[in-house]
Amino acid sequence: MSQPEKELTEKESLDLIAMMINKAKDSYHDTGIGAMMWGTIITICALVRLSEIHFGYRLPFDIYWLTILAIVPQVYISIKEKKERKVKSYDDIYMDYLWLGFGISIFLMIFIINAIFRVWEPVSAEYAQLSGQAAAFKFREFIAPLFLLLYGMPTFVTGAACKFKPMLWGGLLCWACCLVTIFTTIKIDLLLTAFSAVFAWLIPGIIMERDYRRAKKELADTHV
Amino acid sequence: MFKDLDPILHSQLRLAVMSLLISVKEAEFTFLREKTNSTAGNLSVQIQKLKDAGYIDVIKQFKDNYPQTICRITKPGIRAFEGYVANLQSYLGKG
Numbered sequence: 001m002s003q004p005e006k007e008l009t010e011k012e013s014l015d016l017i018a019m020m021i022n023k024a025k026d027s028y029h030d031t032g033i034g035a036m037m038w039g040t041i042i043t044i045c046a047l048v049r050l051s052e053i054h055f056g057y058r059l060p061f062d063i064y065w066l067t068i069l070a071i072v073p074q075v076y077i078s079i080k081e082k083k084e085r086k087v088k089s090y091d092d093i094y095m096d097y098l099w100l101g102f103g104i105s106i107f108l109m110i111f112i113i114n115a116i117f118r119v120w121e122p123v124s125a126e127y128a129q130l131s132g133q134a135a136a137f138k139f140r141e142f143i144a145p146l147f148l149l150l151y152g153m154p155t156f157v158t159g160a161a162c163k164f165k166p167m168l169w170g171g172l173l174c175w176a177c178c179l180v181t182i183f184t185t186i187k188i189d190l191l192l193t194a195f196s197a198v199f200a201w202l203i204p205g206i207i208m209e210r211d212y213r214r215a216k217k218e219l220a221d222t223h224v
Numbered sequence: 225m226f227k228d229l230d231p232i233l234h235s236q237l238r239l240a241v242m243s244l245l246i247s248v249k250e251a252e253f254t255f256l257r258e259k260t261n262s263t264a265g266n267l268s269v270q271i272q273k274l275k276d277a278g279y280i281d282v283i284k285q286f287k288d289n290y291p292q293t294i295c296r297i298t299k300p301g302i303r304a305f306e307g308y309v310a311n312l313q314s315y316l317g318k319g
Contacts, residue, residue: 008236010315013229016236017309020243023259024251083287086255087248 027087029215032208034077035167039202041070042151046194050187071103091161102154109150113143144189148178148196155200166207170200229315232277233308237262237270242305245280245297253293271295279304 008016048063085092116139124135156171158164177192184192233239240260245251257267274280279301283294297305 008234008239010229010312013234013239014309014312014316016239017243020240020259021247024244024247027255027259086252086258088250089248093249 024087026215029212030162030208031077031081031212032205032210033081034074035201035205035208037070037073037077037205039197039200039205041066042197043194043202046190046197050190050194053187053190095158095161098154098157102150105150106147109146113146138186141186141189142182144181144186144193145178148174148181148193151196151200152178159204164204164208166204167200170196170204173199229311230304230308232273232279233304235270237266238274239308241267241270241274241295242279242297242301245295246302246305250283250294250296253295256295274301277301277304 045063045066048059052058052063120139124137124139127135152171152174154171155167155174159166159168159171174196177196181189181192233242237260240262241256244256244259253264253267253271256262256271257264260267262270271280271282275282279298281296281298283296285292285294
């Protein structure tokens, strides 16, 4: 468009508008690093907890503390990505709030679950002492569905809003696993949690990263 | 009766810039240059015209010690763009 301005026909004007709007839409490429990181961390946490239960050992620390540690690189990644971005879309703001809300909900959920445990465990112990058998209701069997319920929400909304099908299906998978884990044992629950994290975040993250690299390379090639 | 097309928008590069900015919240000058395949000088002139018409806001700042220009469409700019598209459609529909 460096040549002198030419008179546009009405049709050419509309075509130009459509082309530029499409170009703008094609310019948002998430690096996928955050999704890959969280997919990996949740998978590791779920599988390590599963091995602790299956093999009857206990790590000296709670493996889920990894999720707290991961907040530091996540903040760094977010700031770096925002700095590098040459364009800010309206979706970015909504997505930021959606995932921030998800993070807050997860921590509230952990807080609520711990509060329930503090009340339920003495009751359960007392029941076992009086009746001589363990309580039929095991609260820990219902923790995974609650988390999978939350995992599905932002994943599904992000997939739908960004028209990114791997995440949309990943969100639906989280909800399907949520339903299944209501009826399964804790070992299967943890296996399905790892499975959901791989398909909802890790694989979509890898696809996003590949698309991001491709878009970056295409841009570099056009400016040689 | 056809309305005249807005002369500020009825120009290839200015229309391209407005079409990009209508789709995003804000964009850097370098992004606009990449997407429109224009030269920095030509783009600067056209951006200034859009700014003078009140259709866009131009924010000049520094990022990592380098000058950075950010462009953002204004409410009058959105109204003008919508009016321009409506006029185009009426031309094509009735023409």
